[in-house]
Amino acid sequence: MATEESTVEKVEAGAADEESLVPTETETAHSGPDRIAAPAAMRLAAGQLAEMLNCAPGSVSALKAAGDGWLADVEVVELERVPDTASVMASYRVRLDEQGHLMEYARVRRYGRGQIDR
Numbered sequence: 001m002a003t004e005e006s007t008v009e010k011v012e013a014g015a016a017d018e019e020s021l022v023p024t025e026t027e028t029a030h031s032g033p034d035r036i037a038a039p040a041a042m043r044l045a046a047g048q049l050a051e052m053l054n055c056a057p058g059s060v061s062a063l064k065a066a067g068d069g070w071l072a073d074v075e076v077v078e079l080e081r082v083p084d085t086a087s088v089m090a091s092y093r094v095r096l097d098e099q100g101h102l103m104e105y106a107r108v109r110r111y112g113r114g115q116i117d118r
Helices: 002-021 025-031 038-053
Strands: 057-066 069-079 088-097 102-112
Touching: 038 057, 038 069, 038 088, 038 102, 057 088, 069 102
Parallel strands: none
Antiparallel strands: 057 069, 069 088, 088 102
């Protein structure tokens, strides 16, 4: 009987130790990894979008730090045509988390490569 009680005490003590290892809400808010740098965010936004769409990115036309990561506008060639100026381009808004993982994307504009903004 004494061995059963000591085993139960050890199990309960182990559970209490495991609970102390779980970070509290305030600890996780400050102990997480830092936001990636802007150049890395640009590369990751273009690369991950290209992988999702299965096309080569043209450029990153905008990058903005958001409260929970990064927002980037990535230009891609959607339809290649001859001549090059007849190709159809698209601008995608990409949201990355603080570590650079793609969270969402949406096409915001479609235009001809030779088109100039007014």
